[in-house]
Amino acid sequence: MSYAFDEATLRPLVPQVIGVLVRRGADFAAAEDAVQDALVEAWRTFGDGAADQPRDLKGWLVTVAWRRFIDTVRSETARQRRELAVDAEPEVGPTEDADDTLRVFFLCAHPALTPASAVALTLRAVGGLTTRQVAEAYLVPEATMAQRISRAKKTVSGQSLDQPGDLATVRRVLYLVFNEGYTGDVDLAAEAIRLTRQLATLAADPETDGLLALMLLHHARRPARTRADGTLVPLADQDRGLWDTALVEEGVAVLQSALFCEQRGEFQLQAAVAALHADARRAEGTDWVQIVQWYDELLALTGSPVVRLNRAVAVGEADGARAGLAALADVDPDLPRHRAASAYLHEKAGEHAAAARLYAEAARLATNVAERTHLTKQAARLNRR
Template identity: 70%
Template sequence: MAESQWDEPQLRTLVPAVIGVLVRRGAEFAAAEDAVQDALVEAVRVWPDAPPRDPQGWLITVAWRRYLDAVRSESSRRHREVRVEAEPEPAPGEAADDTLRLYFLCAHPSLTPASAVALTLRAVGGLTTRQIAHAYLVPEATMAQRISRAKRTISEVRLTEPGDVTTVLRVLYLVFNEGHSGDIDLAAEAIRLTRQLAAGIEDDEVAGLLALMLLHHARRPARTGTDGRLVPLAEQDRSLWDTRLIAEGVEVLQNALAHDRLGEFQAQAAIAALHADAQTVEDTDWVQIVEWYDELVRLTDSPVARLNRAVAVGEADGPRAGLAALSELNPGLPRYTAAAAYLHERAGDRAMAARLYAQAAAVATNLPERDHLTRRAAQLNAQLRDAL
């Protein structure tokens, strides 16, 4: 087997099943996860020169030995009984069940969202603590502490009933929205993990989230200019969009919608699909987008969904209608001021729009977004000066 046949992402796909085997053999989750991480390090070192015939079996054997070594080294566990190493390897169904249990365990409601994300990336995604720390731009020691606390929190959790799929999906969506930092592309990692989840469970909302990720990810090459500046959807070069991902996302979404069990991720994916379907910004079916936002608001009653709906109303029925819809919302909502600025600009009130863009830039937490809003305010102010 050539070295290129076993790159790191492929290796990580084996992690959940291997952890599951160790847990079923009697290992505690935290100890099993540590042992598997040790085995991964060994695999990266050994496999290029001596690739195994059975990669998963190799990882199970090495991880189990590492676990036994750790147990034997602790005097308090000297007499603990462990199962023999000759236990048969898991059948495909058992491996899938093990993987699903890990998804639910790592997204357990007792964990904070940040801890759930970190533990999911480590135990299900197979990333190292260093990789996760670099992706989230925090010191490795900080991330190690976060993961250790998460392991302690769920150390006594036993999943005797099906886990909460909604919580798992929210954790995966948090990962996806982190995008790309350091040497790990978290958006791509979230898509990989969601594909894995979709392969192990029949759930229309899992499919909806996968479709949403694919459709958003398809537009990624056009979101940033060559100078690093944020490019709004209306100004993006649509020839840069990945049509293969769009086609896959639409197909996944259509299959889910056919079951008539609508959920919030399916509704969001439908909105994304309508944007992706438009060859130009003028071709966008804003009326249908408003209808899907109506469905999303009905499902979630989310203030953010209501704000986005107001902008869509401004496109479908005119900016004054959009501003009327926006006026019904709390001005303290994130991006409220930016939305108001855009709608006032569309309505021709450049002075008000410039003031609001500047206000929005002052409170923006995202640097590219802040730069975009600042530039827009400056452009409008320049236009106003030229008109004098």
């Protein structure tokens, strides 16, 4: 049997193989380590195309991973001078039909884990990334990430695959992955979309579809978000001809299907706002009145200060800068990007000196270089006026 032997083929099999090993008696940490070893062996054996590919790649991975697990247990047992009592190694052939991917999702997003640990473990055990790839994506030393993943695996190793999981926590973890965007040699936004697609096929749930729609709609704008020099391009100034129309169409279709279920959640409502931006051929054609209405519903659902901040900006577009500033007065001034929003609304109101001062303050508080550069340029532009 011939197929494309690449990461796109291997990665979806990782949580399935982990699930098989756990059901056979391996603890989660040992199973995950064994599967990573099997992936390395797969690349070594078949990566250059010199060897014939196995007919059942999942079965091959299960067999190799199980043997790695057995070898580890034997080694540990020998050191402890105890006899090994495990089943004989299975031969290559058909493997268990059960797909435990969703349960592995739940384990990796276990409530006992910190968000950072849950993200790292999800990328390793469900995404199939190496520790080095995860470390580079999050700009931390590989040793630091290895310790984080090791602690996370120990935390969930005593948990059974049959225990119920929290789908909302899984969605939140995937959203955190998506928001990291692109760093290193792994495109985390694309990886988050891939994993969310996988989750959506496993769990028929409108809010998961809403998350997928939100990711697709935001990702569609990515080609227009930065200039060649890396500086940010605000939404209103983006070249909408660069937006990925196929992703927009898919995102809108997924969103419409989710909203039809009448079980609205946070991600569906955020996606509805993103869809209205995508629907406008020019920034001037944005339906800000309807965006405010979606924010009203989102605020009633979540009470989120960030939603309140975004709503204030939308009010400023729909009803004028003064109305926006009045709405912003109800938002905590210590909230990130509060000064940037205030600067924008003051500039819109014609108060350029105040806006320049606020842009400069916002730049000092910015958490990344691109945002800081953009805000500094905004302040300089107004000061020149």
